[in-house]
Amino acid sequence: MSIPNETLRKVFIELQNKIVEDNRKLTSVKTQIQTKEREKRLAELTKRELTTLDSDTRTYKSVGKAFIKTDLSVLMTELDTRVVKAEKDLNDLDKTKKHLERNVNESQNALREITSSR
Numbered sequence: 001m002s003i004p005n006e007t008l009r010k011v012f013i014e015l016q017n018k019i020v021e022d023n024r025k026l027t028s029v030k031t032q033i034q035t036k037e038r039e040k041r042l043a044e045l046t047k048r049e050l051t052t053l054d055s056d057t058r059t060y061k062s063v064g065k066a067f068i069k070t071d072l073s074v075l076m077t078e079l080d081t082r083v084v085k086a087e088k089d090l091n092d093l094d095k096t097k098k099h100l101e102r103n104v105n106e107s108q109n110a111l112r113e114i115t116s117s118r
Contacts, residue, residue, distance in 0.1 A: 012114055019107045026100040033093045040086035047079040 050059070050072060059075055060067040 008114060012111065015107050015111050015114070019104055019111070022100050022104045022107065026097065026104065029093055029097045029100060033090060033097065036086050036089050036093065040083055040090070043079045043082040043086065047076060047083070050075060050079070 053059070053072060055072055057072060059070055059072045061070040061075060061078075
């Protein structure tokens with residue numbers, strides 16, 4: 001039994017649009033992953049540098065354009081929190097990336113089936 005040409009055309013267009021949209025989302029997720037990796041790396045490097053300081057060293061936290069005196073232990077805790085949050089976000093983004101890649105592959109396979117059946 002053959003599917004009418006008009007129906008095939010509609011399905012074909014819908015699949016193309018889905019692939020374009022999923023590829024756009026995938027690009028966005030990859031950019032977010034790079035940003036989170038950079039944030040995590042920056043927090044880890046900063047923490048490593050702060051561990052070399054004595055506990056009584058004056059430390060300052062950047063707040064906008066100003067710097068506020070902050071205890072070293074508070075800075076270390078904030079950096080630990082940033083690293084943990086970045087790792088969680090990276091894990092979530094990786095799951096989203098895999099899901100989008102799977103969707104794109106499935107849509108491309110469906111397009112191949114449509115074009116090969118004609």
